[in-house]
Structures are given as C-alpha cells and as structure tokens.
Amino acid sequence: MPPTIRLASERVELRKVQDDNPPKIYTPGEVVHQGTDYLRGHGTYLDEDCVKSSVAGICQKINKWLIVRPIKKRYNGEVGDVVVGRISDLQMKRWRVDTNARLDSILLLSSVNLPTGELRRRSAEDEATMRKYLQEGDLICAEVQQVFNDHSLSLYTRSLKYGKLGQGTLVKVFPSLVKRQKTHFHDFPWGTSAILGNNGYIFIYPTSQRSGKEGDGYKEDAEETITLEERENIARVRNCIVALAHYKQMLYDTSIAVAFEESKKYEITQLLTPEVMAKIASVAQQSLLQHSRNH
Amino acid sequence: MSPLSPGLRLDGRRPNELRKIRCKLGVFNQPDGSAYLEQGNTKVLAAVYGPHEIRGSRTKALHDQALINCQYSMATFSTGERKRRPRGDRKSIEMSIHLRQALQAVIKTELYARSQIDIFVEVLQADGGNYCTCVNAATLALIDAGIPITEYMVACTASLANGETPLVDISHLEETSGGPNLTVAAMPMSGQIVLLEMSQRFHLDHLDKVMKHALRGCQEIKAVLDKAVRDHVASAGAACNWEFKTD
Numbered sequence: 305m306p307p308t309i310r311l312a313s314e315r316v317e318l319r320k321v322q323d324d325n326p327p328k329i330y331t332p333g334e335v336v337h338q339g340t341d342y343l344r345g346h347g348t349y350l351d352e353d354c355v356k357s358s359v360a361g362i363c364q365k366i367n368k369w370l371i372v373r374p375i376k377k378r379y380n381g382e383v384g385d386v387v388v389g390r391i392s393d394l395q396m397k398r399w400r401v402d403t404n405a406r407l408d409s410i411l412l413l414s415s416v417n418l419p420t421g422e423l424r425r426r427s428a429e430d431e432a433t434m435r436k437y438l439q440e441g442d443l444i445c446a447e448v449q450q451v452f453n454d455h456s457l458s459l460y461t462r463s464l465k466y467g468k469l470g471q472g473t474l475v476k477v478f479p480s481l482v483k484r485q486k487t488h489f490h491d492f493p494w495g496t497s498a499i500l501g502n503n504g505y506i507f508i509y510p511t512s513q514r515s516g517k518e519g520d521g522y523k524e525d526a527e528e529t530i531t532l533e534e535r536e537n538i539a540r541v542r543n544c545i546v547a548l549a550h551y552k553q554m555l556y557d558t559s560i561a562v563a564f565e566e567s568k569k570y571e572i573t574q575l576l577t578p579e580v581m582a583k584i585a586s587v588a589q590q591s592l593l594q595h596s597r598n599h
Numbered sequence: 600m601s602p603l604s605p606g607l608r609l610d611g612r613r614p615n616e617l618r619k620i621r622c623k624l625g626v627f628n629q630p631d632g633s634a635y636l637e638q639g640n641t642k643v644l645a646a647v648y649g650p651h652e653i654r655g656s657r658t659k660a661l662h663d664q665a666l667i668n669c670q671y672s673m674a675t676f677s678t679g680e681r682k683r684r685p686r687g688d689r690k691s692i693e694m695s696i697h698l699r700q701a702l703q704a705v706i707k708t709e710l711y712a713r714s715q716i717d718i719f720v721e722v723l724q725a726d727g728g729n730y731c732t733c734v735n736a737a738t739l740a741l742i743d744a745g746i747p748i749t750e751y752m753v754a755c756t757a758s759l760a761n762g763e764t765p766l767v768d769i770s771h772l773e774e775t776s777g778g779p780n781l782t783v784a785a786m787p788m789s790g791q792i793v794l795l796e797m798s799q800r801f802h803l804d805h806l807d808k809v810m811k812h813a814l815r816g817c818q819e820i821k822a823v824l825d826k827a828v829r830d831h832v833a834s835a836g837a838a839c840n841w842e843f844k845t846d
Contacts, residue, residue, distance in 0.1 A: 333750025
C-alpha cells in the first residue's frame, strides 16, 4: 500500500453527538462544593472549607463522597480485576509485572501454579528455576488479588484461565475505555478470542489455541502455526479496536463485534486510514446509542 | 525600539493585548497526556508520561512523593538560525529546572509515592515567550493525563516601553530590542507567584505596574485554556456517552 500524506487540517472528526443535558464539567481549582458536609474523594482536595476539583472531569456523588472523574487516568487496580501484563523483572521469590499502573505489580512465586501441577510449598529449587516458568518479556494474564498500601498490586494466576499467553497480538488503549463487565474473556463467532484487561491492555488470539491448552498454563505453542485466515481476523480485530479507541468509544464485546461487522466492507489495510476509522467508530456509536436507548 | 504610535506595537497589538492562543489537548496516543499550544507564532508540544515506576536507579525514589522529571528541548528549526544542540546545553537545562520548579508547585505529588512523572516539552517555533508557552502547554498536558493538580499553572511575560507603558506578552522582536523582560509563572486563582524572572532593568517604581499587567495576562490566558479544557472534556465524554470509568 503506498504511503498516504495528508495535512493536519484535513483531520477527520467524529460527528458531534447531540447531548440533551450534558453533566457539569469541573476543571482543576474549581470549587465543587462549599462547606464540609461532603467528604472529598478521588480527584478533589480540601482547601479552607471548600472541596475543590484537582482534575478535569465530571462529578459524582456517592453516599457522602464527592468524586471527580477525569477521562484519562493511569490504571488504578481493584481486587478482582483481570489484567494483562508483561514481566519486566525477576526478583527474590517474585516477578515484577508492568501493568500500565503507577507502580509495577508483583506476582509472587506462591501465586502461580507449578508446571507439574502439584500443590506443595515452594522450595529453594523452585526459586532458582523461576526463569524457566516466566522470563522477562513474557505476557501474562492474571487477576488482582490484593492492593497494597502504596497502591501497587499483587497478582495471582492460580486459576486455569490465567497464566502465560501464547501467540497473539497485544493492543494498548486507555484504561478508562475498557468497560467493566462480568467476564473479560470473550470468544467471538469468527474464531478469534480476546482478553480485555481492565488496565487497558487487550490481548487478541485465535480461539483454537485456548481450547487446546492443557491445564498448567505454561506450555507455549510456539511451534503451532496459525492459519492465514486466523491471522487476518486477528489483524482486523486489532484495527477495529484501534479505530474505536481513537474516537473514544467504550470497548466491550458488543462494540467490537459491531465494529468488526462494519469493517468487513473494507480491506484490512484500509482500516488504518482516518476516514474508514471514523466511519467504523460512528457506526459503532450509533448502534450502541440505539442499544442503550432501548434499555 | 519604541512601539509605533499611536499606542500600537510592532505587530499591531495594543499594550495590554495578548497574542492569539490556539490549543489542542490529546494530540498523541502513546503518552498519557499531551497538548499542543500556540501563542502567536510560538508553537510548543508537550507530552506527559506517568505516574509510572521509576526507571533506572530505584534509589532516586522519594518515599512520600512522586519524582518529577522535566525536559525542555528546542527543535533545530525553531529559531532563525539552525540550532545546533536541541537539548543538553546550559540554557535548556536551566529552562528544564525552571519548568520543574513551576510544575512541582501545583502537582499533588504526595498522592504518588515512589513514582515518577515525566514531562517533555518541545519548542517547534520560538517567537518570544518560550518559557511561558512551555509552562502553559505542560499544564494542559498534565490535565489531559488526569494527573491531579491544585490549579492551573500559567505563565506570562511583560515589559516596559518608553519607560512608562507596560506591555504584555512580548514577542521575540520586542525581547531583543533591548527592553526589560519580566517573566511570571503564577497560579491565577490564588494569585500566588511561583517563578519571577527578569532581564535588563527598570526603576523600582514601575515594578508594581508591570507585575500587575503580567498577572492580569496570566488570568486571561487561564480563561482561554479553561475553555479549551472544557470543550475537550465535553466532546470526549459525549463520544462515549459519559460511560468512561476511572477510579
């Protein structure tokens, strides 16, 4: 495909959505509430008896807490979140994982399944062979077990659906665009699966790889070849997610499915041009607005 | 060089008029926050990464607050003559330190112990007031990244012409023509001054007048930036139907 050159002024914008009653936007330093009858939550601070906003966003009142939510923020973990991360470092009895949070997350040796599947205390020998299980640069899928005082996360992979990830594509988006749902593992009807990590890291892989997994989560099928059709589907899903994220659409299984259906009209490489990205995002936006209005 | 009479400056502005400000938030996808700001012909790009784990030596970590790392860089094509060293020369390092001083005063670093916030500022075209435009662009980028700040950090320049008329927001030509050059970085809502710098000199009697003009310039710039932030939040929020979740 020949490279396209365009002016910045020809940037494609999404059509503005008609907002009937937009919520009030607070900017840093603006007084949210006078007086001390409300407690200050995230995004606010107390200044001489008034609660002021410290970020640009919308205000939420939950019980007696005043919270101002910005559009973009670094991932802040909560217990039970599913995250996708990359091993960045090995230390005594644990791995450090990069999860797009303010501090690296910790994966303790006692929080992973042993390759042989036994249940026993970890010995010094296990510690010495940590590198055999997970090395720097490996991608893993884990759940947040605990949040420490300094807001670093403790992860664990002791369930069969977590563990080292095999062949697939990683897409990084802003964490606030990933919708909170009951399950973050989605199997799409056209043979691709995706893990929508709460931290904004999305892993797309062919469904056949997961059903073939044998229980310990460490066998990496690096020798298994993925067919051209599966690869094309993965590339198409990846371009759809990038298009949706660029125009700030929420990402969940329905929105990705809708975008994928729409994208079938175009070549995969055409999905990278701004006009097509805008078209896909607007179609997804329309159908989702319809969906939310009907419910 | 005195400004043209009757009361107009070289670029046709009145003494208390600011240059045209154009800005955009969220111009890049990779950094956590980014902004592009133009003040007249001075064009600046700012990118913010963080807060994230401290890279390199962990010993630099502060146990009760975040480490702020600023880098000021000028593109080689930003000045009239091709600039040989974009960063690392004495002037750039001094600017980086001043930038850090200004932003550290507003960022709520106590919320991010043992983390690091990186702020990179690139001047694409330098036409006077480089430092001020950098501070303003960095503030917008921090807001875009969702990093909590106590309030806007705005900077503005002021000068004295003909020994009696205060000028606001001076351009490069006015800077190099020999007049005094006062730079103020302040928090417009609380009126606190974080950085005050001056070159050349004028009589102490005029200081009050010039400072007042500079601070008023800060207030006006803040109003423009605030509107841009509100428009950005409104359009991004409406796009996802206000469902975005952050905690």
